[in-house]
Amino acid sequence: MDYFIELFFSGLTRGSIYALIALGYTMVYGIIGLINFAHGEIYMIGAFTALIVSTVLTIYGFPLLAVIVLTALAAVIWAASYGYTIERLAYRPLRSAPRLSPLISAIGMSIFLQNYVLLAQTSDFQPFPALIPEFDFMEPYAHIVGSSDLAILVVSAIVMILLTFMIKFTRTGKAMRATAQDRKMAMLVGINVDNVISITFITGSALAAIGGLLIASHIGQINFYIGFIAGIKAFTAAVLGGIGSIPGAVLGSFILGLTEAFATGYVSSDYEDVFAFSLLVLILIFKPAGLLGKATVEKV
Amino acid sequence: MIFSKRMLSILAAFALAAGIASNASAAETIKIGVAGAHSGDLASYGIPTMKAALLVAQDLNEQGGINGVKVEVLAEDDVCKPEVATNTATKLVSENVNVVIGHICSGATKAALPIYRDANIIVMSPSATNPDLTQSGDYPNFYRTIASDDAQARTLVDFATDTLKVGKIAVIHDKGDYGKGLAEFVKSFLEKDGKAEVVLFEGVTPGAVDYSAVVQKIRRSGADAVIYGGYHPEASKIVSQMRKKRMKTMFLAPDGVKDDTFINVTGKNAEGVYASGPADVSKNPLTKKFRDKFMATEGAEPGAFFDNGVTAALALTNAIAKAGTDSAAIAKVLHTETADTPFGAVKFDETGEPIGIGFVVYQVKDGKFVTVQ
Numbered sequence: 001m002d003y004f005i006e007l008f009f010s011g012l013t014r015g016s017i018y019a020l021i022a023l024g025y026t027m028v029y030g031i032i033g034l035i036n037f038a039h040g041e042i043y044m045i046g047a048f049t050a051l052i053v054s055t056v057l058t059i060y061g062f063p064l065l066a067v068i069v070l071t072a073l074a075a076v077i078w079a080a081s082y083g084y085t086i087e088r089l090a091y092r093p094l095r096s097a098p099r100l101s102p103l104i105s106a107i108g109m110s111i112f113l114q115n116y117v118l119l120a121q122t123s124d125f126q127p128f129p130a131l132i133p134e135f136d137f138m139e140p141y142a143h144i145v146g147s148s149d150l151a152i153l154v155v156s157a158i159v160m161i162l163l164t165f166m167i168k169f170t171r172t173g174k175a176m177r178a179t180a181q182d183r184k185m186a187m188l189v190g191i192n193v194d195n196v197i198s199i200t201f202i203t204g205s206a207l208a209a210i211g212g213l214l215i216a217s218h219i220g221q222i223n224f225y226i227g228f229i230a231g232i233k234a235f236t237a238a239v240l241g242g243i244g245s246i247p248g249a250v251l252g253s254f255i256l257g258l259t260e261a262f263a264t265g266y267v268s269s270d271y272e273d274v275f276a277f278s279l280l281v282l283i284l285i286f287k288p289a290g291l292l293g294k295a296t297v298e299k300v
Numbered sequence: 301m302i303f304s305k306r307m308l309s310i311l312a313a314f315a316l317a318a319g320i321a322s323n324a325s326a327a328e329t330i331k332i333g334v335a336g337a338h339s340g341d342l343a344s345y346g347i348p349t350m351k352a353a354l355l356v357a358q359d360l361n362e363q364g365g366i367n368g369v370k371v372e373v374l375a376e377d378d379v380c381k382p383e384v385a386t387n388t389a390t391k392l393v394s395e396n397v398n399v400v401i402g403h404i405c406s407g408a409t410k411a412a413l414p415i416y417r418d419a420n421i422i423v424m425s426p427s428a429t430n431p432d433l434t435q436s437g438d439y440p441n442f443y444r445t446i447a448s449d450d451a452q453a454r455t456l457v458d459f460a461t462d463t464l465k466v467g468k469i470a471v472i473h474d475k476g477d478y479g480k481g482l483a484e485f486v487k488s489f490l491e492k493d494g495k496a497e498v499v500l501f502e503g504v505t506p507g508a509v510d511y512s513a514v515v516q517k518i519r520r521s522g523a524d525a526v527i528y529g530g531y532h533p534e535a536s537k538i539v540s541q542m543r544k545k546r547m548k549t550m551f552l553a554p555d556g557v558k559d560d561t562f563i564n565v566t567g568k569n570a571e572g573v574y575a576s577g578p579a580d581v582s583k584n585p586l587t588k589k590f591r592d593k594f595m596a597t598e599g600a601e602p603g604a605f606f607d608n609g610v611t612a613a614l615a616l617t618n619a620i621a622k623a624g625t626d627s628a629a630i631a632k633v634l635h636t637e638t639a640d641t642p643f644g645a646v647k648f649d650e651t652g653e654p655i656g657i658g659f660v661v662y663q664v665k666d667g668k669f670v671t672v673q
Contacts, residue, residue: 003520010512017509125533127565143519146544149512215509220540221533221565229507264513270475270503272513 006144007265008258013149015257016156017218020211021234022241022249023156023163024204030244031180031200033099037106038086039208040231041113044224046079046209047216048117051128058129068131075209082113083205084198092194110228117224125223128216148218155214159207160250167246172199180244240280242293251291255279329372330365330620332357332613333392335402335412336427337380346404348602349426350375352609353401355593356617366621378403382411389415397421398625401612404605406430413439420627422634424616426608434651441627443634443652445611445643447578447659452554453485455576455659460525460552461495463661463672470500470523470549472514472538474530482554483529499523506534515541518549525550532562536570543569550574555659563667575669576659579643581607586614587642611641611657615648 021043028036054071062070090109094102132148167173178186179196187193215230216222233256241252256276263275283291334353336346350373357371365371376392378385385408392400393415400416400423403409409428416423417439424443425433431448433439460466469490473483480503490498499521504514515538518526526542526549528535535557542549551573558577563570581587590610594602616630618639623629638645638656646656662669 003516006516006519007513010510010516013512014510124561125536125565127567143545143547148544219509219537220567221536223533225507230509233509261513265517268502269505269514269517273505 003265007261009145009149010265011258011261012153012254013145013218013257014260015237015254016149016153017211017215017230017253018234018237018257019156019250019253020152020159020214021208021230022238022253023159023246024207024211025231025235025238026241026243026246026249027163027204027207028200029238030246031176032091032095032197033244034091034102035106035235035243036091036201036204037103037231038090038109038113039204040227040229040234041110041117042079042083042086042205042227043208043212043215043230044117044222044227045082045113046075046205046212047128047222047226048121048212049078049209050075050131050213050216051126051222054129054131064131064133071131072210072213075213076206079205079209079212080202083201083208087198087201092197110231114224114228121224123223125221128220128222130220131213131217146218148214152214152218155210156250159210160246163203163207163246166203172196176200236276236280239290240283242287242290245290245292245294248290248292255291329370330617330625331372331374331395331397332616333395333397333400333402333421334373334375335378335385335388335392335400336404336408338375338377340379342380342405345427345604346377346380346402348604348606349401349404349609349612351594351598351602352426352590352606353613355590355597356610356613359593360617366617371617378408378412380405380408382407385409385412386415388412393419393421398620399424399616399630401426401609401616403428406433409433409442413442417441422616422627422630424612426612427605434653437651439652441631443612443615443648443654445608445615445641445646445654445657446605447657448653449481450485450489451653452576452659453482453489455661456527456552456554456574457486457489457493459574459576459661459672460527460550461490461493464525464550466524466550467496468499468521468523468525469496470502470518470521470526471498472500472518472526472528472530473503474506474534475503476506476530478556479528479530481529483527486527486529504530504534504538506530511538511541512545514538515545515547518542519545519547523549525552528553528557531556532559532565535573536562536566539566539573540569552576552661558662558669560669563664563669570664570667573664574661574672575664576661577669579658579660579671581642581644584642584644586610586640590642607642608657611643611646611654614641615639615646 024039050071053074054067057067090105091102132151135147138147175191175196179193237253237256238249241248259279260272260276263272334350337343338346353373357373360371376388378388389412403412404427406428409425422441426445429449431450471483471487473479487498490496535553539551553575555577558575619630619633623633634648638647643657646654661672663672
């Protein structure tokens, strides 16, 4: 039973890591129907920003709490400006083009950003400081779930709740939903669709930056390629839960994380990906729109 | 057809004459064949060895040659391809080389060896690491100046069972050629020796965001030590996660982990980790001598296997100086008497493996790799 609980928490940790990234994927898809492949790179840029800012602040002797807050703020702002710029440069000019064009543009952006960071930084792994301290009250449970695991779990829960709240109850959220339902109609009733889409990208990128900060602090190392691998898994989780649905992305992430942890624990880690993707195929056979996704009916 | 038979015999006569002629010239110089990739995309592995042989020959000739006979280096390109290597070998044999340094790649070496064996020529490779080349017993004429692929696994297993005296070992790898290959050697050695039990044998996915599940599995297996086959990014994540989960399990890893980036990235969690790697020879005067010569002529750092190439050239010329050019006599010296090389005093065991070139175990202490053995 102990072993089961240990594996369960391993799965939750993985799941919440995926969720932090998957939320950004699913949000953008929900509003404009684009799979933003550059999202993983925004996460990576957020992590690099956090690394640089936190190193500088630590050198100047700021207290840990101030370092965390300022680093998070800087990473969020920097990554959000990247998200905004990418949308303006690579997606907005293609908005009326066939669906494939922005997708290719997104892949191009992803490759561009990876190589840009590779050249601007190095290809070597860089150590990332442990920004999340080891909490004293967690010590008795440290062998099951660490402080950084807990922080990631709590933050992804808070982010999911805030995001749902924003989309359900605020004016911006209403405008987002209207844009998602019918972009032309939303324009006709006076919604600035361009602004709404920009805000979506900014929010998604900010989430990715927070993810970058927390996850890099948990893993302790980053390089230019982390966004790609994490992005693929998070994307899988978003599809599993029903892409476009915010609770779906979180549910999908946890299912993916738990499947991988139990497959590793009870079968073999050689096959963790096999189990994860078999599950994806099974769910897509029975629920093609994902677990919580809405099946769209094509009107003829 | 009679005519063509006569043609053949004329040709044979010519060949005989040519053979006698070249035999005559063989007495004037000692010919060392150097075979390996000197062009193509693997040239960077082969050229340093060729330069090493040339530098050693030049050095000997400046001192008057071997027992008054000048040394001549004949380089032949095999582009690391087995099908080309057989031609390379045939060419060197026809040029009556006394010994051969090469080939560079294991595949090409394997293809060329039977030709040298039939001609009774001793071959010494600075870089071919395939275990079969020595262990199969098919090539008694083969020697090498580099540790074989399984030597590192042997070092790690012996260190774990004899020095650390652990009873239960978890073998983890990254599913790659290098990591899994090493892990499989480790597993088979542990099972053969029977000194320790393999309680877990698993592959992890490189690049994953979190390894806590596999770490929990290691804890449950009750392993006293983990032997990891793979590179430093994953090793760093696994060690960090083990220490975060308050596990004191020992961690042993190969030269893919013995990299300063590992310590840099893992920080204090790296303390106590064991990693094997080649011994540091940069302070050896012979290493310095030939590296400086290379720097002086080429203006760049010597590349891969340069020290191994120098070692092969020195071991062979040393043996020739003591025993002459007869292959059996050279072999006897190689097995029984040490030669001074960049790796220290080196001789060869009965299979042709070098004694004195191998792996040593390092441990991370205060942020540095420190030699243990």
